[in-house]
Amino acid sequence: xxxxxxxxxAVDIGGTKIMTAVFSNDGRMLAKDVCPTLVDEGVDAVxxxxxxxxxxxxxxxxxxxxxxxxxxxxxxxxxxSASGVVVTPSPNLPDWFDIPLQDIIEKRFNIDTxxxxxxxxxxxxxxRFGAGQEVxxxxxxxxxxxxxxxxxxxxxLYLGARGxxxxxxxxxxxxxxxxxxxxxxxxxxxMASGRAVARExxxxxxxxxxxxxxxxxxxxxxxxxxxxVAAAAAAGDSLALYVLSRASHYLGVGLVNIVNAFNxxxxxxxxxxxxxxxxxxxxAKKLVIERAFSISTRNLSIVTAxxxxxxxxxxxxxxxIEQITGRTA
Amino acid sequence: xxxxxxxxxAVDIGGTKIMTAVFSNDGRMLAKDVCPTLVDEGVDAVxxxxxxxxxxxxxxxxxxxxxxxxxxxxxxxxxxSASGVVVTPSPNLPDWFDIPLQDIIEKRFNIDTxxxxxxxxxxxxxxRFGAGQEVxxxxxxxxxxxxxxxxxxxxxLYLGARGxxxxxxxxxxxxxxxxxxxxxxxxxxxMASGRAVARExxxxxxxxxxxxxxxxxxxxxxxxxxxxVAAAAAAGDSLALYVLSRASHYLGVGLVNIVNAFNxxxxxxxxxxxxxxxxxxxxAKKLVIERAFSISTRNLSIVTAxxxxxxxxxxxxxxxIEQITGRTA
Numbered sequence: 001x002x003x004x005x006x007x008x009x010a011v012d013i014g015g016t017k018i019m020t021a022v023f024s025n026d027g028r029m030l031a032k033d034v035c036p037t038l039v040d041e042g043v044d045a046v047x048x049x050x051x052x053x054x055x056x057x058x059x060x061x062x063x064x065x066x067x068x069x070x071x072x073x074x075x076x077x078x079x080x081s082a083s084g085v086v087v088t089p090s091p092n093l094p095d096w097f098d099i100p101l102q103d104i105i106e107k108r109f110n111i112d113t114x115x116x117x118x119x120x121x122x123x124x125x126x127x128r129f130g131a132g133q134e135v136x137x138x139x140x141x142x143x144x145x146x147x148x149x150x151x152x153x154x155x156x157l158y159l160g161a162r163g164x165x166x167x168x169x170x171x172x173x174x175x176x177x178x179x180x181x182x183x184x185x186x187x188x189x190x191m192a193s194g195r196a197v198a199r200e201x202x203x204x205x206x207x208x209x210x211x212x213x214x215x216x217x218x219x220x221x222x223x224x225x226x227x228x229v230a231a232a233a234a235a236g237d238s239l240a241l242y243v244l245s246r247a248s249h250y251l252g253v254g255l256v257n258i259v260n261a262f263n264x265x266x267x268x269x270x271x272x273x274x275x276x277x278x279x280x281x282x283x284a285k286k287l288v289i290e291r292a293f294s295i296s297t298r299n300l301s302i303v304t305a306x307x308x309x310x311x312x313x314x315x316x317x318x319x320x321i322e323q324i325t326g327r328t329a
Numbered sequence: 330x331x332x333x334x335x336x337x338x339a340v341d342i343g344g345t346k347i348m349t350a351v352f353s354n355d356g357r358m359l360a361k362d363v364c365p366t367l368v369d370e371g372v373d374a375v376x377x378x379x380x381x382x383x384x385x386x387x388x389x390x391x392x393x394x395x396x397x398x399x400x401x402x403x404x405x406x407x408x409x410s411a412s413g414v415v416v417t418p419s420p421n422l423p424d425w426f427d428i429p430l431q432d433i434i435e436k437r438f439n440i441d442t443x444x445x446x447x448x449x450x451x452x453x454x455x456x457r458f459g460a461g462q463e464v465x466x467x468x469x470x471x472x473x474x475x476x477x478x479x480x481x482x483x484x485x486l487y488l489g490a491r492g493x494x495x496x497x498x499x500x501x502x503x504x505x506x507x508x509x510x511x512x513x514x515x516x517x518x519x520m521a522s523g524r525a526v527a528r529e530x531x532x533x534x535x536x537x538x539x540x541x542x543x544x545x546x547x548x549x550x551x552x553x554x555x556x557x558v559a560a561a562a563a564a565g566d567s568l569a570l571y572v573l574s575r576a577s578h579y580l581g582v583g584l585v586n587i588v589n590a591f592n593x594x595x596x597x598x599x600x601x602x603x604x605x606x607x608x609x610x611x612x613a614k615k616l617v618i619e620r621a622f623s624i625s626t627r628n629l630s631i632v633t634a635x636x637x638x639x640x641x642x643x644x645x646x647x648x649x650i651e652q653i654t655g656r657t658a
Contacts, residue, residue, distance in 0.1 A: 078624050087623065088622060088624065136490075137489055153482050158482060159592070160591055160593060161465075161592050161594040161628055162624050162628060164624040165466075165592035166592075167590065170589045172503075172582050173504055174504040174515075175505075175579070182622065184621070256501060256513060257586070260513075261496065263490050263494035263496075291513045293416075295407050295409050296494075298491065
């Protein structure tokens with residue numbers, strides 16, 4: 001059996017869960033496992049848990065490391081894919097500065113390891129196995145605590161010079177807006193993400209605005225979550241409705257920028273916020289039709305991701321397989 | 330002699346000049362000619378002049394249409410490259426709505442004709458023959474009356490689903506900004522272009538602000554040009570300096586968006602405004618270093634275009650040759 005005939009392990013490290021999976025070299029998922037990330041225990045502990053998770057899924061499936069072709073890791077944050085270093089943190093993994101993840105895992109397992117941004121991985125996963133199959137040019141936007149992006153050009157993942165292309169949540173859409181966690185001003189993420197929704201609701205409640213959210217949170221308005229804002233909006237709360245519609249408006253502005261820059265055939269929306277259809281996604285889609293170049297909206301479809309929270313491991317597996325075999329679209 | 334051995338004619342239609350050139354099929358410029366566009370005479374007259382310019386350069390060089398392999402046309406505006414239609418106008422060709430340029434020229438000359446956006450053409454020209462040779466991933470931004478963009482991915486021109494990718498001047502950078510000519514709000518073009526500079530200076534002068542520009546324009550402040558603002562700024566006029574620095578700031582914001590989205594190895598700045606180095610380009614470059622993802626700025630170079638106003642015909646020639654031969658990078 002050649003190395004190419006061997007399976008790969010794919011990992012997706014998020015803010016709450018680490019998902020591991022074993023894939024055949026033609027991209028079929030053979031096994032899947034999930035464990036908590038426990039970010040608060042620190043970077044070293046998370047990496048230890050990640051390594052254990054890889055050993056565990058191998059053991060459970062009767063595999064040994066020497067049979068693996070490689071390991072693909074999708075990770076939140078600004079990733080230098082050329083070196084496999086997590087250079088800058090994301091809201092989900094806030095302390096991950098300059099973590100040489102590829103190096104650590106390669107040394108630990110003595111297997112070729114490939115690291116890419118989780119939203120880029122999701123884009124590749126959705127193109128190979130999900131909503132974007134057969135689509136040549138597409139952009140995936142993950143709408144969660146933060147906002148990430150992944151770009152497919154001519155059927156292949158586009159990572160740019162160092163692997164950090166696709167940071168579409170960190171395009172300034174309002175130069176008059178607040179400072180983003182990335183240091184830039186008025187980014188799409190700071191205007192339209194789940195965290196932005198919760199923060200704006202909290203800011204208004206602290207200033208004394210009235211809302212059913214205060215009761216929903218037992219008066220602890222500082223701990224109000226995006227989910228609570230969405231629930232209050234669905235029940236007709238006017239503050240919650242306003243906050244969500246504001247975020248939706250900025251999402252639309254960001255999508256217009258993506259459409260005008262990329263003229264994609266498809267935009268795939270993933271992440272938890274993508275499920276807030278009428279309150280968040282639909283008004284943003286309308287703004288795209290109103291404001292983007294008409295040539296670029298004519299054949300555009302904006303769809304919901306199909307692979308759910310498995311998009312990252314599917315993409316990490318495809319990335320590892322394509323890096324090992326040199327085969328792309 | 331096969332068709333592939335035959336030369337191509339390349340055309341660049343701008344707001345003031347139509348440039349025509351003959352290229353060998355390996356991309357050497359054999360002859361060049363320039364005539365005025367005279368936009369005010371209307372679309373039909375400009376197309377008539379364009380056709381005459383093609384006949385003229387063929388005649389002068391002893392060529393007949395039957396010897397040509399094809400015609401490549403770089404044109405301002407939102408171009409559907411798949412059909413060769415100028416769908417939406419640009420500031421330079423303001424009345425060009427739904428003009429089937431490819432069809433008109435193909436029927437006139439009975440030769441395969443290929444139409445692309447002028448900034449996309451400039452990007453391809455600079456990558457094949459100018460500042461971006463050997464660079465795999467680059468973005469070109471034209472800084473003139475309007476702001477355009479062209480994208481090179483893995484050595485090839487990226488045009489998107491319909492050919493309208495790269496409208497980087499029409500990304501919203503300030504949702505609180507004015508309406509852009511394209512209908513979108515606070516676009517990079519409406520905040521940072523040559524026209525934006527002149528308009529902002531005029532607005533302030535009309536409101537009664539003091540400036541040496543009033544004298545420079547003999548009191549006719551409504552007709553003040555970008556060049557006059559630049560000259561006044563170079564001479565230390567504080568209103569002109571402020572207006573240029575504001576535009577430069579927004580240029581920086583736009584470049585940050587491009588860097589975070591594309592992680593290019595190189596950004597090439599073309600167009601007349603790219604020559605305003607210390608007053609416009611340099612502060613924008615500083616903002617990129619301050620605000621963009623550090624991974625994406627580490628190996629980034631921001632350079633000036635090398636082919637000047639010939640970038641468009643070089644790119645139009647390369648595009649036609651590559652469309653005819655099917656050969657790309």
